[in-house]
Amino acid sequence: MIAAALTTDSFLERLPVLARDTVTGRLPESWRWMAGSLLEIIAILAGFGLLFAYLTLAERKILGRIQNRPGPNRTGWFGLLQPFADGVKALTKEDVVPAGADRVLHFLAPVVLVAVSLLGFAVLPFGRHLVAVELDTAVLYFFAAGTATELAVFMAGWASHNKYSLLAAMRALAQLISYELPLLLSVVPVVLVAGTLSTTKIVAAQGGWSLGFVPHWHVFTPWGAAGFVLFMVAALAESNRSPFDLPEAESELIAGHLTEYSGFKYALFFMAEYFGMCALSGMAVTLFLGGWGAPLAQLEWIPSYAWFTAKLLVLLLGFIWIRATLPRLRLDQLMKFAWKFLVPLTLLNLANAAGWSLTAGWTGPLQLVRWAVALALVAVPFVVLGRTLSAGSAPRTYRFA
Amino acid sequence: MSPLQGCLLLSAALFSVGLVIALARSNAILVLLGIELMLNAANLNFIAFWRFHSGAAPATGVIFVLFAIAVAAAEAAVGLALVIALYRHQKNLRLQEATRLRG
Amino acid sequence: MTFTFLILAVIILGSALAAALRPNLIHCALLLVVSWLGVAGFYLWAGAEFVAFAQVLVYVGALSMVVLFAVLLTRQSRAELRVDAPETRRAVWAVIAGVAVSGVIGAAVFATKWDPAPVTAPEVTVRGLGLELMGAHAAALLLLGVLLTAALLGAVVLAAPDRPEKEEKS
Numbered sequence: 001m002i003a004a005a006l007t008t009d010s011f012l013e014r015l016p017v018l019a020r021d022t023v024t025g026r027l028p029e030s031w032r033w034m035a036g037s038l039l040e041i042i043a044i045l046a047g048f049g050l051l052f053a054y055l056t057l058a059e060r061k062i063l064g065r066i067q068n069r070p071g072p073n074r075t076g077w078f079g080l081l082q083p084f085a086d087g088v089k090a091l092t093k094e095d096v097v098p099a100g101a102d103r104v105l106h107f108l109a110p111v112v113l114v115a116v117s118l119l120g121f122a123v124l125p126f127g128r129h130l131v132a133v134e135l136d137t138a139v140l141y142f143f144a145a146g147t148a149t150e151l152a153v154f155m156a157g158w159a160s161h162n163k164y165s166l167l168a169a170m171r172a173l174a175q176l177i178s179y180e181l182p183l184l185l186s187v188v189p190v191v192l193v194a195g196t197l198s199t200t201k202i203v204a205a206q207g208g209w210s211l212g213f214v215p216h217w218h219v220f221t222p223w224g225a226a227g228f229v230l231f232m233v234a235a236l237a238e239s240n241r242s243p244f245d246l247p248e249a250e251s252e253l254i255a256g257h258l259t260e261y262s263g264f265k266y267a268l269f270f271m272a273e274y275f276g277m278c279a280l281s282g283m284a285v286t287l288f289l290g291g292w293g294a295p296l297a298q299l300e301w302i303p304s305y306a307w308f309t310a311k312l313l314v315l316l317l318g319f320i321w322i323r324a325t326l327p328r329l330r331l332d333q334l335m336k337f338a339w340k341f342l343v344p345l346t347l348l349n350l351a352n353a354a355g356w357s358l359t360a361g362w363t364g365p366l367q368l369v370r371w372a373v374a375l376a377l378v379a380v381p382f383v384v385l386g387r388t389l390s391a392g393s394a395p396r397t398y399r400f401a
Numbered sequence: 402m403s404p405l406q407g408c409l410l411l412s413a414a415l416f417s418v419g420l421v422i423a424l425a426r427s428n429a430i431l432v433l434l435g436i437e438l439m440l441n442a443a444n445l446n447f448i449a450f451w452r453f454h455s456g457a458a459p460a461t462g463v464i465f466v467l468f469a470i471a472v473a474a475a476e477a478a479v480g481l482a483l484v485i486a487l488y489r490h491q492k493n494l495r496l497q498e499a500t501r502l503r504g
Numbered sequence: 505m506t507f508t509f510l511i512l513a514v515i516i517l518g519s520a521l522a523a524a525l526r527p528n529l530i531h532c533a534l535l536l537v538v539s540w541l542g543v544a545g546f547y548l549w550a551g552a553e554f555v556a557f558a559q560v561l562v563y564v565g566a567l568s569m570v571v572l573f574a575v576l577l578t579r580q581s582r583a584e585l586r587v588d589a590p591e592t593r594r595a596v597w598a599v600i601a602g603v604a605v606s607g608v609i610g611a612a613v614f615a616t617k618w619d620p621a622p623v624t625a626p627e628v629t630v631r632g633l634g635l636e637l638m639g640a641h642a643a644a645l646l647l648l649g650v651l652l653t654a655a656l657l658g659a660v661v662l663a664a665p666d667r668p669e670k671e672e673k674s
Contacts (some may be wrong), residue, residue, distance in 0.1 A: 105534070136630050144557040147565030151537065158530060170576060177569050197630050380523050393546055404509070406613050411546075411611035416538075417602035418520040420673045424598035427591075428529060430574055434536050437567070438520060441543050444559075448615050452550040452625060454618075459626040466547075466555050467637075470562050475655035477567050477655045481574040482659035488578040489665070 012303040016043075016379070018127045040132040044121045052274045053083035059189050059320045066324040083192045086267075093263035098161055101260065105159035110268035117272040119145035120279035129304030138199040138382035139191060142283055143184060143395030150176040151248065151256055153240075156269070168256030171331065176239060176336040179244075183234035190218055203291030211281045212297075213336035217290035222374035223353040225242035226382075228288040231347050231381035232318070235280040237338070239273060241319055243326040246334060270306070281315040282308075289323060340377045341385055352377040408449030416442035427488055429494040433480045440473045508549055517540035529575055538566045551625050554633055 018061040020039050024032045057072065057079060064071025097106055116339060120133035122145075123138035125131040135141055150173060157169020191197055208216045218224030237244035248256035258269055289311050292304035328336065352374055359370045408415030422431060444466045451462020487499055516539050525565035540563040547556035637645055 114622065135553070137557055139559040139563070140554065144560035144565065146560060150569055151534075154569075155534070166576075170573075173569055173573055177566070177573075180565065195631075403618060404506075405618060407509060407513075408546075408550075410610055411516065413606045413613070414517055415520060416523055416545075416609070417606035418517065419605065420605055421598045421602040422520075422524045422596045425524070425595040427594075429611075430529065430571060430578070431532060434523070434533065434571065436535065437563075438539065440614050442557075445543060445546060448547055448550050448552050448555065451552070463552050463555055463628055463633060464636060464641055466552070468524065468641075468644060468648060469556060470555075470558055471550060471652065474562050474566060475652050477570060477657050478659045481570050483661035484574050485577060485663045487589055494578055 009291070010301060010303070015129060015303070016127065016305065022371060035234065037132075044118070044132065045359075048118075048121065048275060048278055049280060052271055055274050055278075055316060056086070056270070057082050060324075062317070062320050063324050076287035090264050090267035092129070095265065096260075096261040097124045098260050102161070104258070109152050109156035109159060110265045110272070112155065113149060113272040114268050114275070116152060117275040117279065120283070120307075121275075122198050122401040124279070124282045124286060125203050125291055126282075126308050127303065130292075130305055131200055134200060135190075135198065137197045139187060139197045139202070139287075140356065142279075143187070146276070146279070147180070149272070150311055152272075156255035156261070157247075162180075162255070162260050164253045164255075164259050165257050168247040168253050168259075171253075172240070172257060175240075175244065175246060175334060179237035179336060179342075181308060182230055182338060182342035182346045183238055185320060185343065185350060186230040186234060187287060189227050189350050191222055192350070192353050193218070193223075193320060193357045199291075201288050203286055203293065206290040207293055215290055215295055217288065217293070217326045219288040219290075220372065222287055222378045223349050223356055226345070226349050226378040228284065230342060231284055231288065232315070235284065236319065237334075238367065239276045239280055240322040241273075241277065241320075243328050243342040244334065245328060273321075276318065277319055278312065281312055281319070284315060285311045302384075336389065342391055344385060345381060348377060348381050403453070405449055405453035408446065408453065409446065412442045412445040412449065415439075425482065427495050427497055428498050429484045429499075430481070432475065432496060433484065435475060436480075437473060440476075456490050506549075509546075512542055512545050512549060515539070515545065529579075530572070533568065533571050533575060535563055540564060540568075552628070553626075554630055 020036060023039060024035045027035050046148045060082075061071040061079065072082040075081040075085045097103060120142050123131065123135055124135045129379055153172040153176070157165040157167075157172065160166075173226055190202060194202045196202060196205070206215070206217050210216065214220055219228045246256075247253075248258055253259070258266060261269060285308060292308040294300045294302060294304070302332050355377070356370070356374055359366075361371050416439050418440060419435045421435075423435030426432060426435070447469070450477045461487045465470065484494060488494055490501075491498055519535045519538040519542065524534045526532050526535065533546065540559065544556045544559040544563070546557060547553075
């Protein structure tokens with residue numbers, strides 16, 4: 001189906017597809033579809049499994065460096081074997097289930113969580129020819145698949161028969177519902193401007209350069225930049241990462257919904273957290289950062305999947321950096337931030353994007369007006385809302401310090 | 402049995418289960434969930450007719466279901482707010498005891 | 505009548521029936537979520553992708569959350585989650601009503617003469633759906649927006665405490 005387009009690409013670009021075709025080519029015709037899907041699933045599982053392993057290591061190393069300590073460095077060279085040691089440890093630990101727990105739900109929660117957090121990868125275009133499922137409604141599918149994680153977190157918290165777990169489940173529910181709204185609303189402008197829900201077409205819509213060096217990525221438009229930041233903040237909250245890690249706030253709730261989990265089930269929760277983080281970052285790359293597109297026309301000889309990976313890694317590094325930098329929010333601050341700050345800004349951003357796509361035909365000096373209006377629509381509400389909401393809370397005086 | 406008949410029978414059975422839940426259980430939340438199940442059964446019918454029965458405009462069934470889902474969401478939100486208000490008044494959710502009109 | 509359809513039917517009806525019988529409220533809610541997921545699977549099977557994902561997004565993503573929240577907000581102890589079994593008389597009448605309804609519908613389904621000609625699956629793209637929604641159904645869409653806003657406000661008013669001063673006394 002994509003053979004025609006393949007001939008014009010470089011060998012490296014074609015390599016994954018060629019590898020798949022050599023394997024499936026040996027099989028009878030009717031099996032090829034099945035084998036191809038299986039190979040894609042295996043590739044995604046292996047790739048992101050490995051990424052998960054080394055992401056945990058990278059996170060511990062980077063956090064260590066930021067906190068002025070070396071981080072894990074005993075297992076293997078520079079601690080490179082640490083993830084596998086952790087894996088062996090998690091596998092061989094005793095699996096404790098509390099006596100009062102709901103055994104079925106307690107078991108199902110981590111399984112459902114991991115399974116669901118893997119679903120999103122199916123529609124991410126990792127490269128020019130690398131998308132597992134080509135869906136007309138891919139963006140909708142991605143977010144529909146992500147919603148069930150909330151259910152799994154609730155199951156974990158409730159089934160543990162532990163008051164801290166239950167509190168964490170309540171917090172997780174409130175947080176995930178609240179941030180689902182800005183997350184989805186910050187995606188709508190992209191869908192509006194690109195005119196499609198298909199991830200591959202959204203990436204294709206961001207191809208090309210203006211002035212020869214500015215890519216047509218959505219992040220380089222006023223509404224796109226605002227949307228990207230809003231999306232990343234909401235994604236941070238959706239994946240329960242610091243500073244939004246209230247459900248597992250160790251200083252208040254022991255470990256939140258993970259309190260009663262041990263051994264491999266505990267590891268599964270972490271796996272799901274990192275998978276969710278990777279999927280949301282991949283979506284951000286697809287929607288705002290031009291997907292697998294190269295930033296400069298001269299750099300297009302580097303295969304598309306390498307660009308996707310590079311952008312993904314940059315975003316993941318951002319996640320880790322934020323974790324090391326920002327303190328945790330309080331629950332009321334969290335709610336206030338979502339409903340009074342993020343939701344109005346995303347709605348305004350939607351209007352901004354609508355105006356942007358309506359004025360697409362403006363040229364010459366009118367283009368300056370277009371940019372000025374769009375920038376003002378991003379900056380003014382941000383400043384006004386931020387000032388109003390933080391009025392009275394800053395500057396803080398430290399009476400005992 | 403044609404696919405359409407199968408779908409309609411499935412929807413009828415689902416509707417009946419929803420009805421039984423709504424009638425037999427006394428917890429307000431469960432009654433609400435039973436009603437949601439009945440709505441789902443109705444939506445199933447729309448899609449079944451859209452897919453396996455000719456005559457209508459190509460997108461009518463889908464649009465009808467989309468509207469029905471949105472209305473169901475609104476209904477559930479108000480319903481669960483009512484449940485919480487009910488709980489605040491009588492400290493339980495048994496519908497048999499919710500007989501007073503004045504709070 | 506395909507194998508997929510039968511599996512979906514078993515999932516939808518099985519989980520709904522189990523929900524009707526379980527005493528534990530949380531189990532009921534989670535089983536109904538499975539049933540809703542089954543319905544979404546049915547939409548996928550019928551070729552209505554958009555509706556299927558919308559169903560998952562609304563029912564699994566939003567509605568189940570609200571239901572679980574309501575369950576947790578309206579319970580005093582863990583024991584209270586055990587909803588008492590339905591009274592026998594009411595249960596019997598409910599089952600009779602349910603069987604009667606499905607009997608009537610089933611009889612109607614078999615009695616009606618359906619057009620035997622096989623129907624080709626209608627082609628609906630997301631773009632076509634959007635144009636239809638914004639074109640012929642624009643008024644309904646606006647009304648729906650008004651309805652949802654009204655429902656949101658109504659829910660807030662209903663669920664908010666009646667009078668703050670009364671709260672302080674109690």
